[in-house]
Amino acid sequence: MLVSKSYAVSLLGLAGTVIEIEAEISSNLPNFVLVGLPDASLSESKDRVRSAANNSGFALPGRRITVNLSPASVPKHGSGFDLAIAVAVLAASGELNAKSVSDWVHLGELGLDGSLRPIGGILPSLLVAQQAGFSQAVVPKANLAEAQLVAGLRVVGADCLAEVAELHGAEHKKTERRFSVRSGPANKQVELMPELDVSDVIGQDVAVQALTVAAAGGHHLLMVGPPGAGKTMLAERLPGLLPDLQMTEALETTAVMSISSRRRQPGASLNGLLVRPPFEAPHHTSSVSSLVGGGLGVPRPGLISLANHGVLFLDEAPEFSQPVLEALRQPLESGEVLVNRSSGSARFPARFQLVLAANPCPCGKSHGRAAECKCTSQQKIKYSSKLSGPLLDRIDIRLLIEPANPAQIAMAREGSGARQTSKELRQVVLAARQRSGARLAQTPWALNAQVPGPYLRRNMSIEPSSRLALDRMLELGKLSMRGYDRCLRLAWTLADLEAEDRPSKDHIARASFLRGADNPMEAR
Amino acid sequence: MTFKQNLGIQGENAAVDYLEALGYQIITRNWRCRFGEVDIVALHNSQTVFVEVKTRSGAGFGHPFEAITSSKVRAMRKTANAYCVANRAGPSIRLDAIAVYLLHGKISIEHLKQVF
Numbered sequence: 001m002l003v004s005k006s007y008a009v010s011l012l013g014l015a016g017t018v019i020e021i022e023a024e025i026s027s028n029l030p031n032f033v034l035v036g037l038p039d040a041s042l043s044e045s046k047d048r049v050r051s052a053a054n055n056s057g058f059a060l061p062g063r064r065i066t067v068n069l070s071p072a073s074v075p076k077h078g079s080g081f082d083l084a085i086a087v088a089v090l091a092a093s094g095e096l097n098a099k100s101v102s103d104w105v106h107l108g109e110l111g112l113d114g115s116l117r118p119i120g121g122i123l124p125s126l127l128v129a130q131q132a133g134f135s136q137a138v139v140p141k142a143n144l145a146e147a148q149l150v151a152g153l154r155v156v157g158a159d160c161l162a163e164v165a166e167l168h169g170a171e172h173k174k175t176e177r178r179f180s181v182r183s184g185p186a187n188k189q190v191e192l193m194p195e196l197d198v199s200d201v202i203g204q205d206v207a208v209q210a211l212t213v214a215a216a217g218g219h220h221l222l223m224v225g226p227p228g229a230g231k232t233m234l235a236e237r238l239p240g241l242l243p244d245l246q247m248t249e250a251l252e253t254t255a256v257m258s259i260s261s262r263r264r265q266p267g268a269s270l271n272g273l274l275v276r277p278p279f280e281a282p283h284h285t286s287s288v289s290s291l292v293g294g295g296l297g298v299p300r301p302g303l304i305s306l307a308n309h310g311v312l313f314l315d316e317a318p319e320f321s322q323p324v325l326e327a328l329r330q331p332l333e334s335g336e337v338l339v340n341r342s343s344g345s346a347r348f349p350a351r352f353q354l355v356l357a358a359n360p361c362p363c364g365k366s367h368g369r370a371a372e373c374k375c376t377s378q379q380k381i382k383y384s385s386k387l388s389g390p391l392l393d394r395i396d397i398r399l400l401i402e403p404a405n406p407a408q409i410a411m412a413r414e415g416s417g418a419r420q421t422s423k424e425l426r427q428v429v430l431a432a433r434q435r436s437g438a439r440l441a442q443t444p445w446a447l448n449a450q451v452p453g454p455y456l457r458r459n460m461s462i463e464p465s466s467r468l469a470l471d472r473m474l475e476l477g478k479l480s481m482r483g484y485d486r487c488l489r490l491a492w493t494l495a496d497l498e499a500e501d502r503p504s505k506d507h508i509a510r511a512s513f514l515r516g517a518d519n520p521m522e523a524r
Numbered sequence: 525m526t527f528k529q530n531l532g533i534q535g536e537n538a539a540v541d542y543l544e545a546l547g548y549q550i551i552t553r554n555w556r557c558r559f560g561e562v563d564i565v566a567l568h569n570s571q572t573v574f575v576e577v578k579t580r581s582g583a584g585f586g587h588p589f590e591a592i593t594s595s596k597v598r599a600m601r602k603t604a605n606a607y608c609v610a611n612r613a614g615p616s617i618r619l620d621a622i623a624v625y626l627l628h629g630k631i632s633i634e635h636l637k638q639v640f
Binding site for chain 2 (some may be wrong): 029062
């Protein structure tokens with residue numbers, strides 16, 4: 001009898017393959033056979049397709065239906081093939097125009113009543129389809145906003161199978177029933193939610209400045225301070241200082257968010273596109289695979305990939321298990337992570353800004369004169385050694401945070417001492433980023449924090465008189481070569497923030513302060 | 525005789541008429557052994573054809589062919605084998621299914637060849 005084809009996409013990480021779905025109806029006893037390495041949820045697809053077709057006014061033929069997913073050697077998973085299977089079968093049984101069906105990519109999960117339900121990974125799937133030469137796609141209406149992010153692709157959103165069938169020339173009228181399809185999260189959201197404002201922070205002017213520097217140069221940040229000093233409050237306000245994501249960054253981040261099973265942060269997306277930098281703050285009991293990426297059989301992105309082009313905040317950093325912290329080192333360096341699983345390996349972007357917060361000691365009272373601290377030196381050493389040298393090496397800013405004193409709190413209550421808002425600071429950050437971007441235009445880097453030491457010393461010269469103090473510290477052995485480079489990077493960011501062409505002596509001095517001690521928790 | 529049994533016999537009669545019109549030579553009907561029953565055994569182009577007939581008087585319970593389950597198919601295979609042993613038939617055999625709709629005195633027939 002007739003064989004017809006339709007197309008869908010199988011994703012492995014952000015990469016994928018266009019899957020050709022062949023449906024054949026043969027003269028044999030009624031049966032529905034699905035071949036081509038489907039997983040459990042995909043095998044159940046045949047029952048969804050049968051019910052959905054029946055309830056959309058089509059009767060599947062009382063014959064043997066064989067559906068093959070090709071290439072048959074690629075493992076396929078998920079419910080996103082339902083629609084493509086349904087239209088292929090209906091085309092094979094002569095209900096739909098087979099030519100029209102095979103011209104489109106079909107993505108979506110079917111409900112028993114024929115409704116079309118949203119699926120994850122729409123954006124990366126459509127990018128794959130477009131690269132494979134497709135120019136038209138049908139997606140669930142709830143996914144339409146995300147699907148329309150793919151430029152140059154004609155996308156049609158549908159609520160039910162009958163609607164798709166009409167597109168392919170079915171004579172059936174749309175069924176009377178109204179479908180109550182849950183619309184995808186955040187799809188109705190058009191306005192962006194206001195972010196936390198840095199002007200809420202009282203009496204931490206130095207820390208706010210450090211935060212601004214971190215935002216402008218993309219520097220990783222460590223904050224050490226007693227409980228209640230405002231470390232978490234500060235960290236949560238860092239994304240508010242970061243400029244909007246650029247188009248390529250936003251697409252990449254949206255794509256990762258799309259394949260993760262998690263809901264988007266409400267209000268973070270504009271018409272389906274994630275325009276604000278993401279913020280992820282995992283609990284300190286998180287596992288390596290939850291952070292770096294894992295998944296059962298199928299590679300799934302971890303939190304570091306969800307925080308791509310945004311902020312990863314590890315509160316109580318020394319409480320994280322050692323393997324988790326060490327696993328961050330390689331992605332910090334390369335900006336991506338390779339997740340290997342039984343069904344294949346996937347490369348996820350992981351270009352995040354790391355913010356660590358820690359107490360100065362296990363009891364948290366070792367600040368100021370440390371009069372109340374009862375920790376033994378052994379306990380302190382054990383606590384501080386959780387943050388290993390190689391990890392701290394990658395962190396440019398190490399900041400000690402003292403609790404706000406009563407005078408500062410009183411001043412804030414009276415409203416004196418005008419504090420800058422996140423919006424104002426974001427403009428400053430944006431200007432600084434433009435300066436560094438222009439300077440680094442000929443290089444593969446965009447932010448000061450990404451510039452490697454040799455290039456920094458060779459191509460970005462600073463007046464010898466400005467860096468006199470730094471050179472002296474290096475000579476005296478008080479500063480390692482790495483520490484020297486970090487100071488230079490921070491000095492450049494400080495200069496960018498103040499719109500100066502190159503760092504002055506003052507910038508270097510402040511950079512040296514922001515860099516802090518090699519091990520800030522043992523500093524006292 | 526119940527309505528169901530009566531309907532079955534009507535359907536089988538209709539199937540026999542249909543096969544004879546196509547030139548099939550009916551050898552026996554309702555051949556039984558301990559494995560089960562074959563509705564029609566026929567000879568066509570020197571091939572022994574075993575036919576399972578399913579009859580419906582409406583579409584309320586799905587397609588007639590859907591009622592031929594895999595366990596029924598297994599039973600048919602064994603029965604056909606037993607028939608061949610007992611009657612020295614074969615070696616070329618075929619298993620067919622025929623669906624008969626009896627609606628308001630009208631008969632419509634679907635015939636699937638070589639199904640099992």
